[in-house]
Amino acid sequence: MYTVGTTASAIVMVWAGRQADIFRVRTLGAISLIALALACVAMAVNPWLWALPLVIFALRLTGQGMMSHIAAVAMARWFVATRGRALSIAALGFSMGQAFLPIAVVALMALLDWHVIWLLCAGIALLGVPLLMTLLSKERTPASMAQSSDSLGMSGLHWSRKDMLHHPLFWLMVPAILGPSAFNTAFFFHQVHYATVVGISTLQMVSYFPFFTAVTVIAMIATGALVDRLGTAKLLPFHQLPMVAAFVIFATHMLGLGWGFFFLALTAGAQATLIAAFWAEFYGTAHLGAIKAVAAAVMVLGSAIGPGLTGILIDFGIGIASQYIWVAVYFVLTSLSIWIGISTSRKLLPSAA
Secondary structure (H helix, E strand, O other): OHHHHHHHHHHHHHHHHHHHHOOOHHHEEEEEEHHHHHHHHHHHHHHOOOOOHHHHHHHHHHHHHHHHHHHHHHHHHOOOOOHHHHHHHHHHHHHHHHHHHHHHHHHHOOOOOOHHHHHHHHHHHHHHHHHHHHHHOOOHHHHHHHOOHHHHHHHHHOOOOOHHHHHHHHHHHHHHHHHHHHHHHHHHHHHHHHHEEEEHHHHHHOOHHHHHHHHHHHHHHHHHHHHHHHHOOOHHHHHHHHHHHHHHHHHHHOOOHHHHHHHHHHHHHHHHHHHHHHHHHHHOOOOEEEEEEEHHHHHHHHHHHHHHHHHHHHHHOHHHHHHHHHHHHHHHHHHHHHHHHHHHHHHHHHOOO
């Protein structure tokens, strides 16, 4: 059900994400927040099993899909010289949610029924609407920002989504977009099973999460500063190599799980900033919403594939540790794919010219 609902949201993201090129953030953001609130209410009151994939679809589309997409498109479009730092600051919201919401919800479940907690989530989303409208009362329009000559892409052009899909760089980047989303999600999705396999308690497993979040935030901010200084082309080929180390450690238990979470966090933090900045740097900003919508769809699709695929393999008797060795190999190949794509395309960047 999770896989079906999330996959459907990835398909719709291709259309929905393009709206960031047309509507102001305060308009599209407010609509998405209201839709997210309604999805939370639906999760609280839905009595039908058959409707659960529809609710998951709504939560994934409005939450992980549109909210993250709108924030990243706005930062990449509005900032040029400090784009990396702007993206890293905006992405802190996601990291803070990962760090504190699970703990807060578990604590609240000791006091409140889970249905009530979902209604509280809906209320929090609605509180964001007036705040967003106030802070962005003098927001610039997507059209006016897109015309900036400082935000041209390869060959000095603003690339359309169609142009991007016909260029090999995008397809060489797809495995790198899909992989972290798929296998990070799978790792946390199957955390209870993994803890059982390695012989630790769920509480011991969860105790690593604050450390993971702290390293993610540090990596995110550091990557943002490096993007402003060096650009994305010099950083992208190397940013997924820590994932290789992470999944080797998770598979073999050598060095301890703490090191696995450390390396996993390095890529998680870098990915949040690098990939968002990459689209603006290589393809320009005129059609950034449409372009990044495809990337967001791939990312959301990965989060659907990862837990489903690993779960099926577990059911067929292929252990999670054995799977993680192959996941490590996957990230070696994605790093090679990125290097091939970037090395052949970076000479087309306006800065290179």
